[in-house]
Amino acid sequence: MKIISLKNGASFIRAGRQLTVFSVLSLIVACGGGGEVSPLSDSADSDHSDNPHSHALDGRFSASADGIWPPQPRAVSNVVEMTADSESAEIQKSKMVAARQIAMEDTQVKQALGTNYAQFSTRLPDSKAASTSTSIEFFKYDSNEVVTVxxxxxxxxxxxxxxxxxxxxPESKVEARQAISLAATALQEQGYSDLSALKGTALLAYPTTAEVAASGKQFYAERMLYVTFGPGKGKAPHYRALVNLSRNTVLNSGPIQ
Structure with missing residues (x-):
């Protein structure tokens, strides 16, 4: 048995067999004497850290000197942290489909919705919240109610x-198409026939400041969408209409002055 000493004071024992070059180099690096064999040690861009696990390859990763640990790639955006209870989109979608199916087959839900309604968002329970329910929103046009199941x-x-x-x-795509169709018909009946070259858009309408001050309500009592027709691409619209989907009527429409 032979004890071999290294220049930095560390030592190892040779036990009756020849050590390979790789073994010696591994021991040298492990004992802190590897500065001369590291191909990155003479790079001006390398991060030198007291932490033996620093990932300072060509400055591509953060070092402990940056106050970031574990090391993170530099200049990376749109990072999404995945938690242990994160679920795949497929699993979440299957849960929402199952919840909607249970709701739509329930007798009480059918009675509450009637026949004239629209389905909106489906929200799974927050893993950090106490609730374990999946919520499904509907708008019932007959009674102007939001029904949550x-x-x-x-x-x-x-x-x-x-x-x-x-x-x-917020408005659904189906509602937007319906409101645009009703508004286009009303405008064409008024003699505005150049709508085919214009793009129609529809958004949920909100009461004006004066209406809110008078009623104290932040929403209309019925389902109202504000429709505009214009060339698009950031240009001002030419026509507008206020559509009541609860009654399938257009309250007012015309050119935008």
Missing amino acids: DVTNAATIDISRRTADRYQP
Whole structure:
């Protein structure tokens, strides 16, 4: 048995067999004497850290001197942290589909919605919240109510209602198409026939400041969409219309002055 000493004071024992070059180099690096064999040691751009696990390859990673640990790639954006309870989009979608199916087959839900309604968002429970229910929002046009159906993991159902003047979800694509069609018909009946070259858009309408001051309500009592027709690409629209989807009527329409 032979004890071999290194120049930095470290030592190892040779036990009756020849050490390979790789073994010696590994021991030298492990004992802190590897500065001369590192191909990155003479790079002016390298980060030198007291932390033996520093990933300072060509400055591409942060070092402990940056106050960031574990090392992170530099100049990287749109980073999304994945937690242990994160679920894939496929699993989340299947859960929402299952919850909607349970809701739509429930007798109480059918009675609450009637036949004239639109379905909006479906929200899974927040993993950090106490709720374990999947919430599905509907707008019932006959009574101008937002109906929320909560489906628990045990497939039990809770139904709540809010009047339209208290809350309304944003417009859906189906509603936007319907409102644009109604507005286009009304404008064409007024003699405005150049709509084919214009792009129609529709958004949920909100009461004016004066209307809010008079009623104290932040939403209309019925389902109202504001429609415009214009060339698009950031240019001002030419025509506008206020459409009431609860009644399928156009309240007013015409050119934008």
